[in-house]
Amino acid sequence: MSSAAELSGPESEPGHPADRPYPSGIPEATVARLPVYLRALYTLAERGVSTVASDELARAAGVNSAKLRKDLSHLGSYGIRGVGYDVEYLVYQVSRALGLTQNWPVVIVGAGNLGRALAHYGGFVTRGFRIEAVLDTDPFLVGGNVSGVAVRHVNELETIVTSKNIAIGVIAVPVGAAQGVCDRLVAAGVTSILNFAPLVLNVPEGVDVRKVDLSIELQILAFHAQRRSAARYEQAPDQAAAEA
Amino acid sequence: MSSAAELSGPESEPGHPADRPYPSGIPEATVARLPVYLRALYTLAERGVSTVASDELARAAGVNSAKLRKDLSHLGSYGIRGVGYDVEYLVYQVSRALGLTQNWPVVIVGAGNLGRALAHYGGFVTRGFRIEAVLDTDPFLVGGNVSGVAVRHVNELETIVTSKNIAIGVIAVPVGAAQGVCDRLVAAGVTSILNFAPLVLNVPEGVDVRKVDLSIELQILAFHAQRRSAARYEQAPDQAAAEA
DNA sequence: TTATGTGAACTAATTCACAGCT
DNA sequence: AGCTGTGAATTAGTTCACATAA
Numbered sequence: 001m002s003s004a005a006e007l008s009g010p011e012s013e014p015g016h017p018a019d020r021p022y023p024s025g026i027p028e029a030t031v032a033r034l035p036v037y038l039r040a041l042y043t044l045a046e047r048g049v050s051t052v053a054s055d056e057l058a059r060a061a062g063v064n065s066a067k068l069r070k071d072l073s074h075l076g077s078y079g080i081r082g083v084g085y086d087v088e089y090l091v092y093q094v095s096r097a098l099g100l101t102q103n104w105p106v107v108i109v110g111a112g113n114l115g116r117a118l119a120h121y122g123g124f125v126t127r128g129f130r131i132e133a134v135l136d137t138d139p140f141l142v143g144g145n146v147s148g149v150a151v152r153h154v155n156e157l158e159t160i161v162t163s164k165n166i167a168i169g170v171i172a173v174p175v176g177a178a179q180g181v182c183d184r185l186v187a188a189g190v191t192s193i194l195n196f197a198p199l200v201l202n203v204p205e206g207v208d209v210r211k212v213d214l215s216i217e218l219q220i221l222a223f224h225a226q227r228r229s230a231a232r233y234e235q236a237p238d239q240a241a242a243e244a
Numbered sequence: 245m246s247s248a249a250e251l252s253g254p255e256s257e258p259g260h261p262a263d264r265p266y267p268s269g270i271p272e273a274t275v276a277r278l279p280v281y282l283r284a285l286y287t288l289a290e291r292g293v294s295t296v297a298s299d300e301l302a303r304a305a306g307v308n309s310a311k312l313r314k315d316l317s318h319l320g321s322y323g324i325r326g327v328g329y330d331v332e333y334l335v336y337q338v339s340r341a342l343g344l345t346q347n348w349p350v351v352i353v354g355a356g357n358l359g360r361a362l363a364h365y366g367g368f369v370t371r372g373f374r375i376e377a378v379l380d381t382d383p384f385l386v387g388g389n390v391s392g393v394a395v396r397h398v399n400e401l402e403t404i405v406t407s408k409n410i411a412i413g414v415i416a417v418p419v420g421a422a423q424g425v426c427d428r429l430v431a432a433g434v435t436s437i438l439n440f441a442p443l444v445l446n447v448p449e450g451v452d453v454r455k456v457d458l459s460i461e462l463q464i465l466a467f468h469a470q471r472r473s474a475a476r477y478e479q480a481p482d483q484a485a486a487e488a
Numbered sequence: 489t490t491a492t493g494t495g496a497a498c499t500a501a502t503t504c505a506c507a508g509c510t
Numbered sequence: 511a512g513c514t515g516t517g518a519a520t521t522a523g524t525t526c527a528c529a530t531a532a
Contacts, residue, residue: 026467029523035463039442053491062444065491066525073493081492081531098463099470106462113364117357121458129462167469168462191472192465194458198283200306208468210461214365214438217454218350218373218412219279219342221436223270224452225411226343228435273501297513309513310503317515325509325514 026097030071036061037068038094045087053084100128105164107190109181110172111136111144111151114196118172119147132164154181161188168192175199270341274315278338280305281312285335297328344372349408351434353425354416355380355388355395358440362416363391376408398425405432412436419443 040060044052054072058065072078072085075097079085095101108115111134119131134146135154142153152160160166169185171178171193178197185193186207195201195211203209284304288296298316302309316322316329319341323329339345352359355378363378378390379398386397396404404410413429415422415437422441429437430451439445439455447453 027523031464031467032460034467035457035460036444038463039459040444055491060444064525066527067523069491069493070524077493079492082490083532084491097467099466100463102470104462104466104469113357113361117361118458120357128466168465170462192469194461194465200280200284200304206472208465208472210465212456212458212461213279214362214456215283216276216279217438217456218348218414219282219344220275221412221438221452221454222343222348222372223275223278223341225348225436226346228450228452271501299513308503310505311501313514314502314516321515323514326512327510328513 026074030074031098033061033063033067033071034094034098036063037071038091038098038100041087041091041094045091050087051084052087052090054079057085095128098128102128104129104168105132105166106130106168106170107132107157107161107164107166107185108134108170108172109136109154109157109185110170110174110196111138111141111146112172112174115170115172116146118170118196119149129168132166133160135160157181157184158188161185161190166190168194170194170196171201172196270318274318275342277305277307277311277315278342280307281315282335282338282342282344285331285338289331289335294331295328296331296334298323301329339372342372346372348373348412349376349410350374350412350414351377351379351401351405351408351410351429352414352416353379353398353401353429354414354418354440355382355385355390356416356418359414359416360390362414362440363393373412376410377404379404398428401425401428402432405429405434410434412438414438414440415445416440 037057040057041052043060044057054065054069058068061068069079072090075093078090078093106129108118108131111119115134115136119134131147131149133156134149134151135157136142136151137154141151144151161169166188167190169190169192171181171185173181175197178195178199179201182193182195182201182203186203191207193201193203193207193209195209196213198213198215201209201211281301284301285296287304288301298309298313302312305312313323316334316338319337322334322337350373352362352375355363359378359380363375375391375393377400378393378395379401380386380395381398385395388395405413410432411434413434413436415425415429417425419441422439422443423445426437426439426445426447430447435451437445437447437451437453439453440457442457442459445453445455
């Protein structure tokens with residue numbers, strides 16, 4: 001979201017995939033699903049599966065197979081007709097498309113429950129990311145250790161971001177502190193931000209922000225839940241009333 | 245996502261908004277933005293703003309004003325031409341559309357860092373939701389207290405869901421336990437699930453699942469970050485190389 | 489055979505631009 | 511005079527269905 005549209009850029013003429021790392025025109029909706037495919041592929045690989053057809057992979061990823069094939073076709077033609085996809089090779093291609101062949105250093109700001117949960121989550125994030133630092137202001141936390149990473153004071157934010165060349169920052173601080181932390185991250189050179197604080201961050205052009213927001217997700221669920229019960233009521237008002 | 249498409253159902257003929265709670269055809273993309281508008285409206289209300297124009301509200305929500313107006317138009321015609329929207333009235337209408345005029349009881353399964361973070365997050369969720377129970381298996385946690393809510397053993401899941409009529413469940417357990425918890429929630433009658441575990445949950449038709457996944461978000465950021473640096477390289481290879 | 493890759497058809501979402509109301 | 515509400519135009523995303531290649 002946010003600056004995603006601009007980043008997709010003008011459609012470059014197709015036909016020379018060798019010029020650039022990638023044909024440059026992978027649709028946003030596809031990008032958002034690639035990580036899901038990647039996870040499914042890892043699961044298959046762990047089970048020792050070496051080849052997979054689009055139906056099966058699609059089922060594991062919770063999408064239909066036409067969508068999966070169309071998505072993968074944006075990365076290139078990596079399947080074998082009549083057979084399927086080589087799991088290991090596809091893992092590599094999807095990883096490469098997502099930019100996970102390099103190891104992105106990440107800073108997590110906020111060592112509260114959420115920050116710690118994210119750090120522990122590390123197990124999953126491993127491939128492609130490493131937590132370079134966890135920052136907080138609380139003197140009880142600073143100097144401590146979260147999931148093997150030392151907690152340092154937010155004062156050091158600029159030094160750390162600069163010296164470690166950090167491009168990705170995670171904001172896990174209370175809402176009141178979030179914009180300030182964001183500004184500092186951006187000023188220090190961070191261009192990708194994952195925001196867990198419930199507010200719309202203000203960032204300059206060229207900075208990519210994604211947000212994760214519990215209350216938004218709950219509210220979307222409530223909407224559907226409400227519609228479900230309303231629908232039930234219309235079909236059989238008496239029964240629905242009895243249930244309630 | 246997930247079962248959202250089916251839930252939207254066939255387009256009902258327009259023209260009698262009084263029959264049903266809602267015209268029944270609010271687009272998914274709109275539903276996903278309503279919570280953002282609602283938050284912006286609350287912020288304005290707290291500041292004592294009583295009327296707001298679409299431009300301003302749109303800016304606060306991080307969207308453009310045409311989209312905002314189109315979104316709101318799906319709920320009804322609640323603005324005043326030449327003036328704007330009454331903040332308080334719009335809060336009510338958006339809340340009603342989202343189903344937040346009732347108070348949804350929620351169960352959080354998992355009292356680890358993530359579960360606790362979610363429970364504390366409660367402050368924001370307040371309006372429209374209440375945490376009815378937090379469950380875990382860890383004997384060190386069971387019997388304790390998270391954010392004013394007693395932590396109870398997962399054994400009690402069925403009893404609690406049934407007796408409290410819980411329709412929304414949050415899964416904040418390790419990935420290995422998630423599908424099992426999901427199955428129990430569904431069997432007990434939960435029809436809306438917010439999943440934080442990094443896997444695709446298997447649920448029967450009619451159950452609505454939304455997922456929140458750190459690693460997916462990070463991977464999407466990595467994709468854009470990669471494209472950004474690739475673009476920079478193409479424009480000025482020497483300079484980009486020097487930066488790295 | 490069998491399953492990919494993809495044009496073509498379709499559906500959803502966004503943006504434009506202005507008529508219509510206050 | 512100003513801002514909403516919305517048809518119309520545009521763009522993005524999905525699904526179909528089959529030609530193509532192993």
